[in-house]
Amino acid sequence: MTTRDTRSSSVAIGSHKAYLTGSRPDLRVPVRRVHLTDGNAVTLYDTSGPATDPAVTTDVRRGLPPLRHRWIAERRADGTGDVTQLAYARRGVVTPEMEFVALRENVAPEFVRDEIAAGRAVLPVNVNHPESEPMIIGKNFLVKVNANIGNSAVTSSVEEEVEKMTWATRWGADTVMDLSTGRDIHTTREWVLRNSPVPIGTVPLYQALEKTGGRAEELSWEIYRETVIEQAEQGVDYMTVHAGVLLRHIPLTARRKTGIVSRGGSIMAAWCLAHHEESFLYTHFAELCEIFRSYDITFSLGDGLRPGSIADANDEAQFAELRTLAELNRMAKDHDVQTMIEGPGHVPMHKIKENVDLQQELCEEAPFYTLGPLTTDIAPAYDHITSGIGAAMIAWWGTAMLCYVTPKEHLGLPDRDDVKTGVITYKIAAHAADLAKGHPGAQVWDDALSDARFEFRWEDQFNLSLDPETARAYHDETLPAEPAKTAHFCSMCGPKFCSMKISRDVMDTYGPGRADDLSDDEIEAGMLAKSKEFAEAGNRVYLPLASD
């Protein structure tokens, strides 16, 4: 379903990289500008970073330019108080990162500051990841998409993971989680961070478990703490912490159909089981907040007890953990640490709204970050679709960021094509939600593409689509000839049956572009007149293609 394209570093066909400049010369916000054949241009949000800027030569070994280096240094110089974006927002400061985001989302910088201060949005930027282009996650901004990479047990090379990350951002991933668990875990993460234009998230527990040789019961706060600091120093922007899995919650999963399906959740459950003690992530959470605050790492409070099947959706185990996450959310905020809450999982459509409503209520509108949810369990190999349905709905109802699901979910490790399919499916879900939420400016994109479609500007249609290469390739399968791309009919219907063609004849009845200025009576009259001309002209609705 995707056309092969190895040029993840090339700018998308038919569009050009451009920058919006802010209040200072070093504040340049990247955008993708699609130039249309009618002379207009459409400006789109761009996550692909310097890799798609022909003016920048990127070298994986040297990493990306440290965009935010000076901003961070300047703040260190003044050196007053906490360094988190939440702390600055609460002090009334609009940081360059906030201004960057404001330009990116086309809103006022003060609005960005206030949403962060209220805890309704997070701006994940570790002080040690100056390469990242600031972005914001909150229900009052564009819905974001996360893509997971990571070699997992079956190892792939460091270069492959960096390439997957770059590939994911090219198609629109707003953040990337590195879930590597194999060898070279530290090196892989280092390369990914130094080359990533988007915030990087991790699950430190996976690396901590590596250190115990996979023996959950040998995990300890000390091992975990050391791992978090190692990753914090590298520049990880947000970390999933499964601190909500409490000893008393575990029995609640005993009657489930699919028990505990979160790796982090099951590891902590195994630890609690082995020691019959409360989770060290919970008992040491305040210390963890101190560490996160000093680097401005954002919490992604993991839902270790999320449902793994339709049967287990919205059950007591999940909601009990959610109440604990709400408590941890408050504690993190008390430490000026930015926080988002992770969500399910597998949820049938009629239970999705209850799920997001409860999270928003209990967690004081902290950004919800959900995996799907999958709306049915019967379609392995198509779970990007079973979950894309749930993702669009839960985002409409308030989820701020969607974690993508690829066709390989439940079956294997995603390859390049799976990553692309997952990202594009989730960009569709996110944009459908932006439209449903009436996000200002969201419909401009749809309108531009629909205009191009109605005016048979095929090249513009391709270039405005989420995947220009595949759209063009599908069209060419039926009508390969170049003239077909300027033909005034659709390849589905052919010249005689094209409804767009007929429809335009109907519209021309009222004079091109005049309809807006006419009353219905004038239109009616114009129609009668046109019907006469029409007969005189020999009643030709379908003009031969040549005369178009």
Add this chain to the structure above:
Amino acid sequence: MTTRDTRSSSVAIGSHKAYLTGSRPDLRVPVRRVHLTDGNAVTLYDTSGPATDPAVTTDVRRGLPPLRHRWIAERRADGTGDVTQLAYARRGVVTPEMEFVALRENVAPEFVRDEIAAGRAVLPVNVNHPESEPMIIGKNFLVKVNANIGNSAVTSSVEEEVEKMTWATRWGADTVMDLSTGRDIHTTREWVLRNSPVPIGTVPLYQALEKTGGRAEELSWEIYRETVIEQAEQGVDYMTVHAGVLLRHIPLTARRKTGIVSRGGSIMAAWCLAHHEESFLYTHFAELCEIFRSYDITFSLGDGLRPGSIADANDEAQFAELRTLAELNRMAKDHDVQTMIEGPGHVPMHKIKENVDLQQELCEEAPFYTLGPLTTDIAPAYDHITSGIGAAMIAWWGTAMLCYVTPKEHLGLPDRDDVKTGVITYKIAAHAADLAKGHPGAQVWDDALSDARFEFRWEDQFNLSLDPETARAYHDETLPAEPAKTAHFCSMCGPKFCSMKISRDVMDTYGPGRADDLSDDEIEAGMLAKSKEFAEAGNRVYLPLASD
């Protein structure tokens, strides 16, 4: 995204064709039975017809056995009153077709009869299509999926179209519309009908236009009538009729972004424009009802003014036509003719419910049959996904049948893989809606697959999935070895990290299968005990694979 499989006539891997027998020996309802490795079996709805029954040798040139031949003959013999299923239902008769459907949907025959009598459901069965296996379309039954075939302007062979139809039903298409417009249109339809186990729908207007050489203004009631009778004699089960496009509606489309996108709608608009007269489909609708009644053809009242873009959704043009369709629906019912109403199109998520609610109210709950709707315009090449989102939602809210959209929508003609992808995407949407509607028995399928997943019964997972071949292929890409299919871990995490594995250890704490009988206190106690054993056993959470 789909694995090539040319055996559209073979029974799906891991399952067997079976039959439920009714009150008479010639009433045999096909089902697909999936035999699981744990000795259980799951019975699934089967649309694939005799082609997947090893006991039947099908020959495309001879067509399928005329399953319903005797039932129709018996009714002709008694010869009292109208022959439509609606007429029988209103007379209190439960036909063999109704009993067939009742067994298929696992409900009482009287319930089927009453839903048809109330006009809330249709059972499309032309008396001249005895090969079809009865199925029902109504919001109180399983959500159905239609697949479009048809060679369109770019011609493909008759055999290809028959193969496409068979292929579509193999993957779960409940009905198939033959939208052929090229040469051999009559022959193609004949072959499709004689070999189709599902109801066949058409848009007679397309063939009528062929007869005028594509000149819409030369269309007439006589040409159209003759075409309808030709197709009725062949056995077409339901026909899309764009009788709701009235002269006065056309000006309402003048201010639209994408005008009229329905081919039928635009053809009728062109006719009205050329003659400045009311649509002959509207003025002759009563005569059309007489014809439909004598063959028991079901009306699918076309939405010729459906929106073609997000910008045009739920506008006055569409709703004005809907009010006309409501009037025609009443007229058809007065003639004992079964009727469903077609719907959009392109609709953003927040406008979908309004659309279906209004249709249900105005059309007295007549079955709604919608195309998608697409929830955004920005993803050509992925419109099976943009529309699968809308389809799942609108079906949850009351749509009875979903017309599929393939990845080639707006771009070209679907090939075999596109047909398969479209059907599977829409089976997902339909099933997700069945779950959300709480359809009795719908979740049995999800539960069976989730049990297999949790118990690492890989083969059962594959065989229970909508597309066993692709699920198996994706798994094998990562773990090709045969033992991997019995391995107690997922290919994503590997043996050490598998959460399912850990989770099962946690569950075993309470004794396999014992959890249901225990109080939370007992579970708590058992957990403490287990944690001791656990320590004594050397705290091994992860057993070596060999010992599994």
